[in-house]
Amino acid sequence: MDSVFLRKIRRIVGRDHLRTGPADLEVYSYDASLARQLPGAVAFPADAGQTAAVVRVACEAGVPCVPRGFGTNLSGGSVAPEGGLVLCLSRLNRILAIRPERRCALVQPGVTNLELQNALAPLGFFYAPDPASQKVSTLGGNVAENSGGPRCVKYGVTKNHVLGMEVVLAGGERVRIGGEASDPPGLDLCGPLTGSEGTLGIVTELLVRILPLPESLVTLLAVFDDVADAARCVSGIMAHGILPSSLEMMDAPIMRAVEESMPCGYPLDAAAVLIIEVDGPAQGLASQAERIREICRANRSTKVREAGDAAERNRLWAGRRGAFGAVARISPSYLVTDCTVPRTKLPEALAGVAAAARRQGLSCGNVFHAGDGNLHPLLFFDSRDPDQLRRVHDAGLEIMQECVALGGTITGEHGVGLEKRQAMRLVFSEDDLAFQQALKLAFDPAQRLNPGKVLPDAVVPAHTSAGHAPAAAGRGPGSGEPLLPASAEEAAAIVRGALRDRVALVPQGAGRWQAFGNAPAKTWLPLGSSNLSALAAYDPLNQVVIAGAGMSLAALQRILADRNQWLPVRALDPEVVTLGGIAALNAGGPERLRCGALRDHLLGTRFVSGRGLVIRAGGRVLKNVAGYDVTRLMAGSAGTLGFLCELTLRVSPVPQSCRAVHATGPLERVAALCAQILRSSLDPAFVVAVPATFGQESRPSAPVDLGDGAPWRMTVGFEGLDETVQAQERRCAESLARGGLQQEPAQSYPLLEGPLAKQERDLDGWPILLRVDLPLGRESEFLRIARETFRPGALLADLGCGRVRAALSDLSNALWQDLCRHAAGRGGHVLLEKAPAEVRACRDVFGPPRPEWKLMHAVKDALDPCNVFSPGRLPGRK
Numbered sequence: 001m002d003s004v005f006l007r008k009i010r011r012i013v014g015r016d017h018l019r020t021g022p023a024d025l026e027v028y029s030y031d032a033s034l035a036r037q038l039p040g041a042v043a044f045p046a047d048a049g050q051t052a053a054v055v056r057v058a059c060e061a062g063v064p065c066v067p068r069g070f071g072t073n074l075s076g077g078s079v080a081p082e083g084g085l086v087l088c089l090s091r092l093n094r095i096l097a098i099r100p101e102r103r104c105a106l107v108q109p110g111v112t113n114l115e116l117q118n119a120l121a122p123l124g125f126f127y128a129p130d131p132a133s134q135k136v137s138t139l140g141g142n143v144a145e146n147s148g149g150p151r152c153v154k155y156g157v158t159k160n161h162v163l164g165m166e167v168v169l170a171g172g173e174r175v176r177i178g179g180e181a182s183d184p185p186g187l188d189l190c191g192p193l194t195g196s197e198g199t200l201g202i203v204t205e206l207l208v209r210i211l212p213l214p215e216s217l218v219t220l221l222a223v224f225d226d227v228a229d230a231a232r233c234v235s236g237i238m239a240h241g242i243l244p245s246s247l248e249m250m251d252a253p254i255m256r257a258v259e260e261s262m263p264c265g266y267p268l269d270a271a272a273v274l275i276i277e278v279d280g281p282a283q284g285l286a287s288q289a290e291r292i293r294e295i296c297r298a299n300r301s302t303k304v305r306e307a308g309d310a311a312e313r314n315r316l317w318a319g320r321r322g323a324f325g326a327v328a329r330i331s332p333s334y335l336v337t338d339c340t341v342p343r344t345k346l347p348e349a350l351a352g353v354a355a356a357a358r359r360q361g362l363s364c365g366n367v368f369h370a371g372d373g374n375l376h377p378l379l380f381f382d383s384r385d386p387d388q389l390r391r392v393h394d395a396g397l398e399i400m401q402e403c404v405a406l407g408g409t410i411t412g413e414h415g416v417g418l419e420k421r422q423a424m425r426l427v428f429s430e431d432d433l434a435f436q437q438a439l440k441l442a443f444d445p446a447q448r449l450n451p452g453k454v455l456p457d458a459v460v461p462a463h464t465s466a467g468h469a470p471a472a473a474g475r476g477p478g479s480g481e482p483l484l485p486a487s488a489e490e491a492a493a494i495v496r497g498a499l500r501d502r503v504a505l506v507p508q509g510a511g512r513w514q515a516f517g518n519a520p521a522k523t524w525l526p527l528g529s530s531n532l533s534a535l536a537a538y539d540p541l542n543q544v545v546i547a548g549a550g551m552s553l554a555a556l557q558r559i560l561a562d563r564n565q566w567l568p569v570r571a572l573d574p575e576v577v578t579l580g581g582i583a584a585l586n587a588g589g590p591e592r593l594r595c596g597a598l599r600d601h602l603l604g605t606r607f608v609s610g611r612g613l614v615i616r617a618g619g620r621v622l623k624n625v626a627g628y629d630v631t632r633l634m635a636g637s638a639g640t641l642g643f644l645c646e647l648t649l650r651v652s653p654v655p656q657s658c659r660a661v662h663a664t665g666p667l668e669r670v671a672a673l674c675a676q677i678l679r680s681s682l683d684p685a686f687v688v689a690v691p692a693t694f695g696q697e698s699r700p701s702a703p704v705d706l707g708d709g710a711p712w713r714m715t716v717g718f719e720g721l722d723e724t725v726q727a728q729e730r731r732c733a734e735s736l737a738r739g740g741l742q743q744e745p746a747q748s749y750p751l752l753e754g755p756l757a758k759q760e761r762d763l764d765g766w767p768i769l770l771r772v773d774l775p776l777g778r779e780s781e782f783l784r785i786a787r788e789t790f791r792p793g794a795l796l797a798d799l800g801c802g803r804v805r806a807a808l809s810d811l812s813n814a815l816w817q818d819l820c821r822h823a824a825g826r827g828g829h830v831l832l833e834k835a836p837a838e839v840r841a842c843r844d845v846f847g848p849p850r851p852e853w854k855l856m857h858a859v860k861d862a863l864d865p866c867n868v869f870s871p872g873r874l875p876g877r878k
Contacts, residue, residue, distance in 0.1 A: 001040035001083060005061045009043050009085075012053045017044040017091070028068070028086045034335060034383065035076030035418045039066070040083040046091050048166060048174060048204035055202065056172025058085050059448055066450045067198040069110060069138035073145065074336050075417030077197040077453055084451075089140055092204060095119055100679055102776040104163055104180055105210050109140020109203050113147075116208075124679070125210045128155035131413070132321045140203050146195030146625045148413040150246035150277075150320070153371030157413065157623060159194040159632060160600050161209040167193060167201035169855070170444040177852050180207065180775035181828040182801055183586065183636070185846035186856045186875040188599065191632030192439060195625045197415050198450040200443040214279035215681035217245070218289040219307040221316060222274040222296040223267050227251055227366070230272040231346035233299035234370045237276070238343060239541050240295060241564065241653030242288055246277040247371030253330060254323050254365040254378070261326035264319030265312070270302070274370065275316055281683060283727030284720075323367045324378070330365070331380035337396040340621040341408035342542040343373045352402035353377040360395040362388075372622045373542075374412035375403065400426060412623035416454045420626075424456050427626050431613045434461035435863065436628045442862035443855070454627060461613065468497040482508055482528030488606055488614045488645040494527065495643065495868060496612030504871050507639035509550060509578030513585055516833065517638050519840050521872025529580050532645050540565060543651050544603065544620055549580025549644040557752055565651045568595035570754045572764055580644040586636035590686035591754065593800035594719070595652070599635035604648035607634060610641070610864030620648055633859075640870045640878075641863050655719040658685075659748055660755045661732045663714050663741035664692055667706075670714045671780035673739040674799040677716065678776065680735075682728055685717040687800035690759055694794055703791035706783055714741065714799075715755060756796070763794050766807030768835045770819065774802045774828035786822045789815055802828070811839055820847045846875035853878075 001020070010018045019025070019042040030036040040063075045051040058065040064084040071078055080086045093110035100123050107116060113134035116127050130149035131137050137147065143165070148157040155161075164178030177189045193200050224230040230249055237244065250258070250273055255266040266273060274296070278288045293304045307313035319326075327334050341349045350366060357364040357379060368376040379395050381388040396419075400410045404426045411420055424433060437459050440447070483505075485491035498505050504524035508514060511526075529550035536546040540563040547556055553567070554574035560566050570589045571577045581587070586599050595601075604618030617630035634641060663670075667689070674687050691704040692711035716732050718725045729746050736743055749755035763769060770792075774782055779797050782804065783790075792806035811832075823830045824847075832845035853876045860867075860878050872878065 002061065005057070005063060006041060008057045009041065009054055012050050012057070013043050013045050017046070018042070028088070029079070031071040031073040031076065031078045033074050033076040033079070033417065033419055035079045037079050037082050039080035039086045042086040042088055044088050044091050048092070048168065051087065051089070051202060051204050052168045052172045052174050054087060055168050055170070059171050059446070062448070064448050064451050067140070067144070067202045069141040070136050072133045072137045072141060073417060074338065074414040075411065075419045077144065077415045077417035077450070079418060081452055087202065089138070096205070098123065098210070100125055100210070101675055102180055103210055103678065105208055107139055107206050107208065109138055109143070109206060111139050113137055113139060113142060120210055121213070124213050126213050127208060127210055128161055129158045132324065134321070139206055139208070143194050143203055143206060144197050145413060145415045146629070148369065148372070148374065148623050150248050150369060152623065153247050153369065154243050154245040156596070156600060159191065159629065160596065162190050162194050162206065163209055164207035165190060165193065165203050166205035167203055169201050170446065170449050174204070175852050175855060178207065179827060181773040182803065183773055185829060185831060185850065186853065187859060188632055188636050189852060189855060189859070191599070192628045192630065195415070195629055197417060197453050199440060199453050200449065202449070212679060212681055216282035216285055217277055217279035218285050219313045219316060220276040220289060220292060221305045221307070222276060222301045223270045223303040224272045224274070224301055225270060226300065227272045227350055228347040229300045230274055231350055231370070233274060233296055233301065234346060235344045235541055236295045236299055237292055238371065238543070240291065242278070242291060243653070244276050244371055245279040246275065247369070248275040248320055249273070249366065249368055249370035250320065250323065251366040253363070254327070254367045257326040257329045257365070258319040258323055260329050262318065262322060264315045266319060275320055281681065281724050281728055284724035287723060288721070320367070327365065327378055327380070331382070333383040334378045334380050335392045335396055336414065337377050337379065337399045338374070338411050338414035339400055339403035339408055340372065340374045340412035340623045341403050341406045342539065342544070342621060343371070344541050345406040345408070346370065346373060349375055349403055349406055349408070353399055356395045356398035356402065359398070360391040362392060362395055369623070372412070373408065374623045397423065407620050409619045409621055409624045409626045411625050412621070413625055415625055416627065418453060421454065421456045424627060427619065428616070430459060431461045432616050433459040435609055435615045436630060438862045439628050439630065439859065442859045461611070466496055466500050468493055482526035484528045484531045486531045488608060491527070491608045491643050491645060492612050492614050495608050495610070498525065498868055499612055499866055505643070505868055506870050507584065507643045509581030510552070510576045512573060512577045513581055515835070515840070516585060517870070517873035518845055518877050519837060519872065520870060521877060524871070527643055529578060529644070535559060536646060544648065545651055546646060546648045547579055548646055549578060549583070551579050553577050553579060553582060560651055561654070564654045566654050566751065567601065567649055568652050569598050569601070570752065572757070572760050574752065579647050583635050583644060583647055584637065584639050589754065589756070589760070590688050590798040590800055593687065594683065594685040599632050601650045602631055602635050602647060603650055605631050605634050605644060606646035607642040607644045610866060610868050615642065618648065622650060638870065638873055640860060640874050642869060654751060657722045657725040657748070658717065658719045658751050659725050659729050659746055661716045661729055661736065661746045662744040663736040664711050665714070665741040666709050667712045667780050667783065669739060669741065670712045671777070671799065673736055673741065674714070675777050676735060676739070677732065678800065682732060683718070684732070684800065685719040686798070687714070687716050688756060689714045689797045689799055691795060694759060694762070703793055704795050706787035706790070717749070717755065759796050763796060763805055763807045766793055766809065768808040768811050768839060769833040770806045770808065771831045771833045772804040772806070772819065772823050772828060773831070774804070774823065774826055776802045778802070778826045778828065779804055782822055782826055782828070786819060789818050805833070811835065813843065816843055824848070844875065844877060849876060
């Protein structure tokens with residue numbers, strides 16, 4: 001490596017923190033995969049400033065740069081190209097802040113997962129993603145791989161818990177993305193960065209969501225004489241509407257290795273075991289555990305044992321977490337072929353694994369996250385034997401092919417890296433891959449960040465012919481009826497015609513949110529999805545539905561109701577609003593506190609790109625890190641990156657009971673009790689408050705009273721099993737009574753509508769609707785500061801998600817600027833959700849410029865180079 005370059009790096013990080021010796025380079029030439037390449041140097045920056053300076057120098061010198069933690073990556077993602085620079089972030093290892101009152105923690109990427117868990121536990125909190133390697137895997141690595149772990153069957157994977165990050169881009173620029181306030185303006189850039197394996201940017205700080213520790217848990221060990229029976233039992237548990245926090249499986253070879261390594265109490269005469277854990281409020285867990293026992297017995301389990309105490313539970317989990325290490329007793333080497341299939345396909349997938357191993361003359365073992373169908377077959381071999389090395393890679397490819405054929409994907413959580421690059425063509429077309437490559441180039445035009453990973457070589461999109469844009473000539477901006485394609489292919493032809501005629505398109509569903517975002521910047525035609533409303537597939541056993549973007553929310557809920565399932569999203573006018581519209585705006589209400597936003601339920605999309613090509617992103621399974629997360633990027637993009645045609649959604653069992661607790665008191669007391677609830681082991685679906693007079697009339701004649709001591713009505717919702725909801729309702733009511741609030745009788749409410757429909761309709765009836773997103777707990781502070789100038793006609797404070805929605809009859813520039821300033825001063829932002837055209841025309845509806853908008857615009861330019869979709873709608877009028 002060039003000596004001048006090394007001197008520059010040494011001046012940045014210090015003499016002791018640049019390694020170039022043969023032994024050092026050998027140590028950093030591999031990770032936990034089979035890949036190996038010798039870097040040219042290894043630098044250890046001390047902070048974000050040094051990291052950015054090193055990347056800047058590497059960029060100027062044309063040296064590829066690969067971020068790395070502790071090297072536990074299992075697909076070669078942290079192996080540098082020959083002669084490249086390894087940027088080891090192990091010195092960035094501090095927990096910077098833990099804020100239980102805001103349900104978040106700020107950490108550096110070199111902190112290990114277990115270090116954060118240990119710091120949170122004494123405070124009564126935990127971080128949900130928990131990979132088996134948590135003792136040594138860093139949080140930066142978890143984000144790079146979008147790691148999951150045993151708990152993700154209930155709580156989701158890393159991307160569901162990343163709120164924000166500081167990132168060093170390919171040129172050395174530092175930018176902050178996201179934050180404590182939800183839904184920052186514009187594109188969700190955290191989405192594609194999470195799981196990008198360090199190819200889009202280098203994370204130097206992470207803001208993650210933390211949750212209160214569950215009140216109780218039950219851990220069961222179910223024993224089976226047949227692997228297929230254990231696999232079928234997994235689907236049986238989930239099909240009965242039970243959502244375990246963990247559902248893991250191990251087969252006989254792995255159990256024997258673990259018991260020889262560290263006795264944990266696994267049966268050595270069994271074919272397989274399931275480790276099943278349920279957690280949450282104590283009331284109701286025993287009945288869930290008993291139902292699980294019944295399902296296990298119905299699937300021929302020979303024994304179901306409950307961990308009697310914490311020590312026994314810890315032994316069972318220690319064996320599961322130590323399984324990979326114990327395999328050294330079986331074989332000198334192993335290949336983990338991480339794939340995901342629909343849960344109901346586990347028996348076929350396991351049979352396919354065994355058959356592939358037999359064909360290649362190899363033995364294997366299985367240990368995996370059964371609850372979400374994430375297989376981890378371990379193929380045993382000796383890496384010193386070239387023939388065995390060839391055969392193990394052939395077997396791995398066969399397993400990936402089998403899992404894809406079953407409706408799965410090539411990697412659930414271990415990433416693509418070097419080892420699975422070419423296998424990306426098993427799940428994506430050349431057009432799909434070219435779209436992902438354009439996203440890579442938006443972040444890293446010179447391809448210097450971790451090059452040669454994730455995407456296969458020589459990606460070339462298909463040639464497309466010119467399309468047609470019916471009746472485009474002579475149309476004014478937004479005039480006339482929308483263009484209504486009947487298929488994705490017809491929509492693609494319309495887009496190509498618009499490109500030919502240089503006409504912009506604005507995607508629309510039912511037109512419910514047509515006024516969202518900045519006004520289009522040039523002549524445009526509406527492109528509607530009403531003819532794309534068919535049900536493409538429904539797999540209730542795997543809780544997955546695929547529907548056209550033009551299907552209404554109510555139509556989908558009716559289909560799901562027949563199988564006692566629902567999409568846990570509420571919206572006004574569900575008979576009108578479309579799934580595509582909800583996805584485009586990542587819309588949803590206060591229920592997202594417990595259920596998550598729409599993007600958390602979106603597994604895959606099919607859409608038309610700005611080049612007029614039909615693109616598929618994501619898939620049909622919960623855990624999927626094959627390529628960049630384009631699906632999450634599309635959610636909330638407001639029709640600026642493409643035209644949504646089809647959505648693949650994860651659905652949920654219908655809760656047995658929905659109950660709301662109501663109480664009234666001053667805002668300060670209401671906010672204090674909300675904070676208490678959010679730090680407790682209660683599991684509310686939502687916590688909201690409104691001025692006590694709001695909603696009592698169809699349209700208040702005067703602004704709501706925000707003054708000191710003015711009464712507010714607080715509503716806390718609980719959804720789930722009857723027994724659990726009743727117990728939580730009682731505990732919540734007792735807490736509110738101790739806090740001095742005046743209570744009303746608790747009430748049941750309709751699942752799909754929720755208890756707030758009247759207030760939502762009242763808000764929607766005003767001409768101007770503002771949305772203020774703030775860190776948790778700062779809503780009342782914002783309202784106190786702003787009340788002298790802020791006199792809304794209607795207002796709803798979502799205290800569980802940090803959101804204030806306010807209705808106005810008019811909006812002056814002075815008031816807009818004041819509100820933006822007050823929100824920004826408290827770590828939040830303001831969005832003009834709805835307003836007349838003349839109000840939107842004179843201001844950016846997303847508020848003052850933010851540094852990350854430049855990156856957002858680069859993504860828009862890369863993915864929609866002719867600016868055909870909704871030009872001017874994005875923040876900064878892009």
